[in-house]
Amino acid sequence: MTASLTAQELGPALRKNVPAPVYLVTGEEDLLRDAALAALKQAVLGTEGGDFNCDVFYGDEASGAEVMNCASEIPVFAERRLVVVKAADKLSAKSSEPLLSYMKEPNHTTTLVFIAPKLDGRLKFSQAVAKAAVTVDCSPLRDALLGPWVKAEAERLGVRLEDEAVQLLKDLCGESLYAVRRELEKLAAYVPVERAATAADVEALRGITPGASVFDLTLAIGAGDRGRALSILARNLEAGEAPLRILGSLVWQYRRLWKVKELLTRGGKEGEAARTLRMDPYKVRAFVNRFSEAHLDEALRLFLETDAKLKGGSGSQAVRILEQVLLRLCGLVRPGSTIAPTGAAKAQVKPAAKSLPNVRTIRSGKRSTS
Secondary structure, three states: OOEEEEHHHHHHHHHHHHOOOOOEEEOHHHHHHHHHHHHHHHHHOOOOOHHHHEEEEEOOOOOOHHHHHHOOOOOOOOOEEEEEEOOOHOOOOOOOOHHHHHHHHOOOOOOEEEEEEEOOOOOHHHHHHHHHHHEOOOOOOHHHHHHHHHHHHHHHHHOOEEHHHHHHHHHHHHOOOHHHHHHHHHHHHHHHOOEEEOOOHHHHHHOOOOOOHHHHHHHHHHHOOOHHHHHHHHHHHOOOOHHHHHHHHHHHHHHHHHHHHHHHHHHHHHHHHHHHHHOOOHHHHHHOOOOHHHEEEEEEEEHHHHHHHOOOOOOOHHHHHHHHHHHHHHHHHOOOOOOOHHHHHHHHHHOOOOOOOOEEEOOOOOOOOO
């Protein structure tokens, strides 16, 4: 078994090889982490569950000594035992010291699984785990893998999807794969089996308010239209959307803008950029041109500052805080500026025009902005 696997490679690897003594399941996508743990539990304990030989610890509650002692035990009436440490990043440096020696000579009848979105690579514990463990990468799926994942999940639930519905659901993947799964489960209950689910079905079940998407909000910011930006914010707040979710969706869209801007600056084609932002290829460059490097840098600072304010007990002022952010972003727009195309990209620049409607909404699953 290799020292590093993607979440998609774990299942096939476990079917070919006995489970390793130590695994590190890491990455931001919680659905993939949960699926990896389920696959490991199945491989170690079998279909019967074998909970008698399964122990779960939490890094902010257990000590390294407790984990080590448990992992050192032999299985009872079974070939292997499973020891899971969730929130492994919460283990303190001092508490994790007993595990350093265990990593050098792990118990081969135990599979010890550490789970965390990310470990601090500067700590001896993290370095020891990385060296001893098979790492399972549960990072967010790349764009090329999102479509196949959505289609596979839909097929598993008995849902057929039109292409536009797949694209709309892919947009949700920027929030969470769990959010996409929830939408697919609703489609499975709502759409008759004799027809494929359409983008309109997805929109209806998500409760989209037309013209109130994060794409619409970004278009308003790009136009410097303060009134429209504030109106979109108000409509989402009135619909019950949490301020932190609105901020998270805006951060998500700005990340896409930053990636598209870099792509175009390097001479990338408008078509690829347009697919990312769901815009007409002839119009995407003019739109991205409005967001200068200084704008994006200042936006990042504003988002971090706003995230801290919203999480720091300023809930009663959340509306005012978000309004100030939007007003500031609208004021940063630079109309008429351009990105200088390089190489062959010069021939592809088209006149600016009004962008097409979009379908990315602010109403969605959880997302962390930190």
